[in-house]
Amino acid sequence: MPTVTIRVIGSYLSPYVRKVLACLEIKGIAYEIDPIVPFFGNDEFARLSPLRRIPVLIDGGTALSDSTVICEYLNEKYPQISLLPESPEARSRARWFEEYADSRLGEVFVWHFFNQLVIKKFVWGAAPDHTVLEKAQREEIPQILDYLEGVLPEVGFLFASLSIADIALASFFRNAAFVRFEVDATRWPRTAGYVSRVLATDGFMRIRQYEELCIRTALPEHRSALLAAGAPIAGTTLGTDTPRPGFFTV
């Protein structure tokens, strides 16, 4: 067994944590995880993550927050299996798709959709905002899918091999799937095929069982359920029992 020096802080249900876990899995880097939801992070979490967001990655004496910063670090520090294409042109395009996923898919799939149906209910005991939810389903998600349908490949990945662009885009579709959203393959066939293809790759498949466990388990039980299922759970946690609003909560 390799020595584990890397710790990821953040829940299996976060698409931003998923990006980091997929990178670690693809590169074959051993890690342990403290699977907290950010609103339950303690003062030490707030110190490590000034925006009180997940993921955080700790590698020896280095602590990083922000999935893009972390994935870039992993790609540079552990260059085996590069997650960026070769040419500067392709690299910048890959970074564009990562940014588009993190910002627009994050806004719509996480805040306007998953947050309304899951986080509001299970963290805050609040009802969804149906206006936000309905606008996401009627207008915002189709607009994203129309764009992606025009740029995604019919076969394979965006570049010659799986890259951070594919990882970032597919990670957000997983959260939509958690709330029973499926891409309509008759209207957006390329996108539907592409998302299934990326999510079927080994890195995503290896963490899938833990995501599924979390989605059907009450929040306070995540840690013990994951431990029992054999997930690489860290020995200590930065989680608390009482949630506090983040800086961006809606």
Ligand SMILES: N[C@@H](CCC(=O)N[C@@H](CS)C(=O)NCC(=O)O)C(=O)O
């Ligand atoms: N740009 C950040 C976004 C991370 C993010 O928004 N994470 C969510 C979880 S899915 C979070 O921690 N939200 C808490 C909050 O915004 O208060 C990244 O790429 O890591």
